[in-house]
Structure formats: C-alpha cells, structure tokens
Amino acid sequence: MEFRRDFFEDEVRNGYYVPGIMKRCWAASLEILLELDRICKKYDIPYYIDYGTLLGAKRNGGFIPWDDDIDISMNREDFNRFREVVEEEIPPELYFNCVEKSKDYAFIIGCLGFHEVSLDENRLSRYHEFPFLVSIDICINDSIAKDQELENVRESELVILGQLMLKVLNNERSGKNFEKSMRLVETNLKVHFNRKEKLEPQIYRLLNRICKEYEGDKGRKDLYAWIPQILQASHLNYPQEDVFPLSTIQFEGIEFPAPKNVDKMLRIEYGDYEKPSKSGGSHGYPCFSKYEKDFIALVGGEDKWHFRYRFKKEDLQHEKQENVRDMVFSLLRALGLQEEAMVARKNDYSFLQESLANGQDTALAIGNTIEQRLGEGTESVKLLSQYCEAVFHAYEKAKQGNSPEEEIKKLGEIRRECETALSKEWKKTMLILLDKAKNFPSIEGFYKKMQEQEDWEVLLMPIPYFTRKGSGEFSEEFIDTEAFPKEYSYVDYKSFAFDTVLPDCIVMNSPYDSCNMVYSIDPFFYSENMKKYTKNLFYIPWFVTDEIIWGAEEDEKAVVIMDYYACQPGLAHADHSFVQSEEIRKTYIEKLSAFAGEESREQWEKKIVAAGSCLLGQAEELAKQVLACMEE
Template identity: 40%
Template structure:
C-alpha cells in the first residue's frame, strides 16, 4: 500500500504502460488486491533478483512511516500508548504459592507445631501443650476438608490426617486427665508415666511424616499451557507430550480466545480454536478453570504482546501481567522461530531492528523464564533489551532468558526446551 501522490514524485516508480496494463487481481490475506499485469517486471525493477533472500537493509522504513511515528512519540511523550514502555515494576514478582506449595507447607507447619508441643511438655507447660494440640486438630480437619474438595474422598493423605487427629486426641485426653488430678503434675510424675506421655506426644509426628510423603505423591506439580492458535501448537507440542508422559507432573491445556483489532485498537471478532487443536489431547474450557482456586505451579504462555499488538489480542484476562498473579513460575515460549540474528552483523540489520516487535513486549519482561531457539538468539534478545531499557535491565534479564532451543526444531526428550523447562519447574 502507498500514498500515490508521493510515489509520483519519484522517477524510479515510472514504468511502461504495457507493464502496468491490463491489470489483474491477486489473493492476499483473505482479500483480492489489484496489481500490475506484469508483476515480475515491477518487482525486478524495485528489488532486482527478488527471489534471493537479502537480510541487510533498513527496517520497516516506509518513506514517512518512521518519521511520522517519531514525531508523534515526541509530541505525545508519556501519553503515547501505542507501544509498550518498560517500567521497573514489570520485573517485580508477586509472592504466589501454588496449591501444592500450600498443602506441603501446611504439613511442615504441623510438624513444627508438634515439636513445640513436645518442648512445652518438657518445660512442664501443660496448658500450652493442650492449647497447641487443640489448635492442631482444628487445623488438620480444615486441611482434610480442603484436600477432599480438591481430590475427592478416599485419599491416602486424608487417611493419615484422620490417624493424626486420633493421636492428637489421645495425647490431649491423657494430659487433661493428669491435670485434673495434679495441679503441678511434673513434680510427682513417675518415670513410667512420663515415658507413656512422651510416646503419646511423639506419635502424631509419625503420621505427619507419612502425611507429607503422601501429599508429595498426590499433589504433582501442575503446569497450565495457554495456546491461542491451533496452527502454532507445534511450538509447544513436544514439551506437552513429554510432560503428559511424566509421572511427577499434571499437565492442563487451555486454548484461549483471541480478538481481531480495528484501526483504533478496539476489539472486533472473537476467535476460539479449541475444536481445531490436534485430537488425542484433553482440552480444558477456559471458562471452567478457576486460576485463583487452582494456583498452578507453572503457566506457559505463547503470546507475549498483551495489549500492544495492533492487529490482534488474546483475551485481556490472559495477559502476562495478569497471569503472573496466579503462579510463581510464568514461562513464555515463542510460537515461531527466525533465522539466526547477529546484532553486530550489518547483514542482520533489518532483522535485528525488527526484533522490537517481539522482544520489547510485556510478556518477555513479566515472564520468569523465556526460552528462545538458541544461545545466539538469546544474545540478540539481550542486546535488543539493552538498547530498549538499558544495560542494567539487560543484565537482570540475562537470568530470565534461556537459549535452550525450540520445540519447532525437532527436539527430543531430555534436550533443549524440555530439559530446561524441567530444571526450572523443579528448581527449589
């Protein structure tokens, strides 16, 4: 597309009438466009051998596009909202605990409380012992109910909670009966009775250790994938296949809707491709998954643009800045690969300049890990970030960007993206 009066001023745009007429129409992006009759002659006149790949040259440098964009940015300054502007807070990470973390930390809290109960007994503070035992039982019942809501009845963990509560009850009863007889029971406590009470106070700890092991088995790490387009599923598929076969991970795939955008940025048609993804995978409806309740261990996004893609947008609920509030590990995996880019090679000038459209975007900064196709591309990402946000930010981002590979490059189990992802998922 071009502004014809401006093109008429440039003699290099003059062509023989026989080249231009009669015209014809060609299909382009779902529509029909008028083109010169001899397209080949026009393209050769502009580009020479246009079949030859040329990486060098300017970026998206239409005659007035960049100049006018720069003028608009200088005029509107902070009110220019068309492009992403980095803020330090985008690197901040809210403290989020997964559901798995919560139940395991609760079991560890019970173990610590059990230790306090025994220490209070040794000091002779029997009132404190009773208070701790009573509180522990109430909290254990709450945990058991929560697990049953999540996993249903009959779990091994709930059976250990029941035995733990029974042991707490017997310890509580024994201490209570002793206090009813003796005002200061430690002064007249026989050796045999003391050992019996110690045994009863230690017994709940046995079930707590069993409980912790059962919770680790029952509550596997949950990973949620949020693809938006079926045709880009291959960028995630080898990783998903690997996790589905793993015995230590639960994998959920949630296709999410996306919208076309009109000229002023407003949303137009909604697209949902849940039915178009490959068969053989269980797809979860995005409307039925409660992120605040589930709190997965990891969320994987495929779209990093948030509101700054002028052509389309995923549903705003699934923007990267929102998703990091529901998980402690947000991972971005690009849906595409490119030719390798060297920021110092003039031949790569155009490609490096155009990296702004997929590197200087919110998801890269909000994500806890971005996995790109190679170590060379990692260096290119970091150089682009340095030019965009400064060297200091680039150094911080070097810890968040991995050049482990791409599923689109035919990775195998234990290599590249899969190995890097598992290391990150299981990192303490």
C-alpha cells in the first residue's frame, strides 16, 4: 500500500496530536488488515471492520486520532473457517493466535499481527518502517440462545466468572476470599482450575466456552452478540438483518467490508456516536509503548536509543554570551559611565586627561567595528567622529588646567545621538528556523509583526530535515526552500556564520532534537546546539490542539501523547516556549513537572508562556509576549 510521504509526519487531527510513529503503526496495521482481507476473499469468509475502526471510517474516513489499533468482527462459524486456513496463508513475519490455538493465550479476542519487535529490513520495508509489535483484534460474535431462559443462565454464569476475573485483573490473588471465588466458579460452572498452571488462560478458555455455548443449531440465526460485553453489565446484540449482506466503507482511502446498516450498528455500540469522545482510559496506550524495552535491547542498549528524551537539570540552564552588537552598545554605555565620572571629578585634570584619552580610543574602536559590520558612511560613525573631536577639545582644555564641563556635557549629547542612530542602523537580529514548509502558517503572522519592529532584523532560514528508517537511522534528506512563499527572502543556512553573527534571538519551530522516531532536523540545528549561538532561544509550536485539561478523564490519552511533543529537549533548552492558551500552559507545567521532577516546577513556570498562536489569529499577542520575554 502506498502512502504520501507526509502521511507519516506528526499531525494534529481533529484537535488531537498524532505522532509520526503512531502513523507508522496505523500503516503497518493496514497492511496486516489487507493480508486478512486477501485471505477472507480467497476463502469467501465474511468479516467486517467494527468498533473504533468502523466509527473512524464513518466519522473521519479513517483512524480516530486517539485510536491505536484496528478492530474487525466475524461470526463464530466464519471465525472457525478462518482459523483453519489462516496459518497456511500468512507470511512468516505474521502470526495468528486465539484461545483455541494456544494454551497460554489470555484474551477472548483473536489476533493477527507480528511475532516480535524486529529490525529486519524486509519487514520494515513492507510495513512502513514500524519496528514494534502490532496486531489486529478479531472480535467473535456468537449466537443468542433460542430459549431466553438458557440465555439468562449464561448471563448468570458470566456474572460469577466476572467476579473472579475482576480479582485477577486487580491482582487480588491471595487469601480465603480469592480461593472462595475460584471454588464458586468451579462449583457453578462445573470446571476445575489447575492451581499449578497460569490462571488467566484457564479463565479465558472458560469464558470462550461460555460464549460459544449455543453455536450451531442450539442458537438463533437471526441474532448474534458480543457475549463478553455482559461482563460490563450491558448487551451488544446484533440483528443479522442489519449486518448482512455486507456493505463497504472507505477507511484511509481503501474500501473494506462493513455491516449493511452502519448507522444502526454504531448506535448499538456507542449510542450517540456522532459526538466525538476521547474517553476510554490511557492504560497501555499507545499500544506499542510497552515494547520499547525490547527495541532498546535490539538496537544495543540505552546509549544507542535516542528517541525518548532523558531529562537532565543542566538542560534548563543557558550560559549566554554577548554578540558583537551587544559589545558595541556595552562600550557606548561604558563611555556614558566614564562621562559621569568625569563630571564628578571635573577639577581632577590628570584623571580627566587619562579618561578622555581612553574615551578617544574606545570611540575609535567602536567606529572601526561599525564600519566592518555596516560599511562606511553610517550616521553613527559620523557622530563618533564628532565625539572624538569633542574629546580633543575637552582634553586640550583639561591640559591647560581649565574644567571642560561643557565639553563633557556635549560628549553625552553626541553619544546618546549615536546610540539612537546605531539602534536603527544596526538592528537586533532574530533568526527563525524553518523546517517543513507546510508548518509556515504557524510562524508567518508572527514574522510579519516582528518585521514592523524598527530595531529588529528578522531572518527566515529554511533548514534541512531527514526522514528516519525504522532502526532510527537517517533516510532521505529534504529542504523545502522552494515550497515557502515567494514574497519573502530567505537566508542560506550553508553560508550563515552562526559563531560570528550570534543572533540576539533564535526561534525554533521543532522541539524534538533527536527524539522523534520518524523525522529529524539536521543535528546542527538541535536546540542543545542552537543555544550556544544566542542569548534568547525561543520555541513556537508548529501546531495547536484542542484544550487539554490536566486530570480530566476525557483528556487522559491526550496527556499521554504529550510525551511526544512536550517532554522534549527543545522545551528544556529553550529560554521560553510560547503555547496557545493559559489552560494549555497549566497542562504543560503539570506534565513537565511530573516528567522532570517536582523540583523543576518553578523553572517550567518561568519558561512556559501563554501567548496565543498564529494558527488562532493571535500573531500580535504572540509577538508582544516574545518581545516582553527578550533578554537584552
């Protein structure tokens, strides 16, 4: 299956941040689904996409942004046929499992997916560079009993079993109460648990037996159900007239089987499904995160794993250095202090002569530096020439034993004029680093507002970025210079002398440094390196999300996903990060304090600034906040 390159990039869908590695997970899952689809077509086995996958197809045309797997459903008799043929058909990198197949399998659903975490080049190439485990969930619908009394008995059996399952899931496996629960199940369901074997697989085998109790002639043909739902005190009963004959529906641009009446099926499963809900808990989310340790072992240890930021408190510090412009203005301020000292000691002629001689040398040095940077003929250099002439007259007067008080006053006037002229001629420099052209709208309005500032020169610099292989190695290199708007000028990153210019401010749009598994900017432009070249390193996100409230159940998954864009080196190295709202600022501070340690909270409270976003039409407020945070 072919995807556009930008499909795999980090993205905000429906207000929810989707990291690029999740996109690769989706793509790998789709390839597995296509393999299942091929097998089912070959053997004429009905199946259909269901649950979150069907909901995403209906509402979004593809994955729900906060979903991380694919769900399909089959009726029991169709699943039995699939189970008989699947292992002969699937390629070696895939495996199939279910309760009937494996004694140690502890799930009620079947699954088709990868064996293991792998860096095999063929597998990575076929499955879109996704190295982790992922599988498709196969939900098995069973017949409802013809006799409602029998169905009531099954429901009571499930309630008894559910009490034991709850204790197992909550790890309450010791004491008399647990043994009592086991004996209650054994007595009522006529089963014996082997205490020497793992209990969970035995429970799921028993659950599976109960689910399929009325298959074949013992059950109704017109009504099937997802029986395990009874464990959650509800029913998912599917009239077969609403399922068959199957229809099709688009999912990520591909036609897949769907129930005949998609709307009714979704209302059975979700009620008012048209209203998005992010609830569902964050345990085990995203699905591939639990395999990170296996991947680290595969690549050779922690020192070769760069994709999860390891916070160091030193990263919050920024050792700053002056640039040439700073030094010139420092020298001008030093001349002002010298003038004050001369006024205070206006009758100390020896001191005055020495100070005036030093002032002459300083003024000449300033003038030479300005000409080297700005060329000849500037107003500030002309004023410095006048300053030197006034110094000469003051020196001669002091040499003759007369107080040069008026001349010193004149020096101050000329110097202040020079500072004003120089601030217009030699503007402060802001360098905005641009990686992907598609993210330019997040910075364009801010750039325009900063151009209105008379004392700032604002430069746009497109920089290279790379896609990564599944192993983390760099793959293709890109630079989007030609894709940016033509009405602006751009600086060539190859010829820009960072160590000479030392911009007053560097603005970055990418916070990840090496910690994104799918892409990377050129390592030279990582935040850890950029802060060596400026005294103001700022981060402006390329995206906005829906508001995320810390502690809100609906936002649990959104908070987890902040690992992929908030708990990143760029936010630690940046002097300030400018986020979209006060509510988001609070959530960032909570998330980062939990990530880096509570002792870091005060630092995050200073670093994270609620400033709006160009994407929300708030460029003016953003520019205002940036200027307010600027360190002179």
